[in-house]
Amino acid sequence: MNSPATPPTPAEPPVDYRIHALTGAATGSARGLSGPLSAEITAALTASPKGEIAVRSVDVNIPLLEKNDILAERNRGYFLGRGLAALNLVSSPGAGKTTLLERTLDEFGRETKCAVLVGDLETDNDGVRLSRPHAPVAQITTGTVCHLDAGMIARAAQSINLDGVKVLFIENVGNLVCPASFDLGEQVRVVLLSTTEGEDKPLKYPPIFKSANLVLLTKVDVADVLGFKRDVAVDNIRRIAPQARIIQLSSRTGEGLPEWYNFLRNLAGQA
């Protein structure tokens, strides 16, 4: 692992969300990341007013979400510099993100050091569920915000000690719409689709599936009971996201988990 490059600068205050490091909180120098995040961005956006020429029509080409994109690139560089692979897990509420991560921390997390940043509108429930002595976890409570953004991740990543961590899981707010538009600086976007949801979810919520690198079909152990047709679901995923790898798994029975762990192993090896 190379020595970490410039750490991500935190988003400018004030913020509405809260971050609570449950285990593995950063102490002392590990926390020592500071500096006004927005100086660069403000400088980029605020040019000195030059001249008194009356301008009628100006082609500006200003990308929106610009601030988030800049922050996401910073996060990506920071993660890369630390040699850790970041995964952004998105799905509708109740698709099994937390359950999968619990078991992943208990099994894969024993061989490779992992950390989790978990987002919800309220409560530390998921953070508490994911707390393990061997894995730093921070809960982000977003208040009313329906997605995580790159600024939240920059701050939350500072709240925990990432020394030795090879895989960083970011459990996004349960929402199949808005998180699609917010790059967090992750290396891999993982979209979960559970068998309790219906095979046509990818067709109904295409943007998020379109952006996926990996789709996990979860709760496959109960597929038959529910009358869920796996082949139809897989075909629908392929139509929307031909680029994505698909892994079918059950966090309860363990089916498919070795394939998921292999995926993580390869990722951690490359990072």
Add this chain to the structure above:
Amino acid sequence: MHELGIMESALAAVGQEAAKHGATRVSRIVLRIGALAGVDEDALRFAYEALAPTSIAADAELEIERVPARAHCKACAKDFGAGQSYIFRCPFCGDYSGDIRAGRELGIARLEFPNP
């Protein structure tokens, strides 16, 4: 439902751009939005109506320029239009494609300032 936040960023950027050009008012804002940007035009217009009156853009007209989606088929080495659909199927060979070449745009294309 993040159109309100997008419009906030847009109006902030418009304000900065206006200052850059020494303008105190804006008469037209042209946004360029791709079919795959995940932004709803009605929600965006609603956000504009709510936010613009108290901003530099109080008198400005909002124009939205749509960019259709376009994908690329590797096998045929050709681009093809994908309309409003998220399913990109090559019209030449029938294969699905995940290689998006246009349609993700989301930005301010042009601004007009009134003569002082």
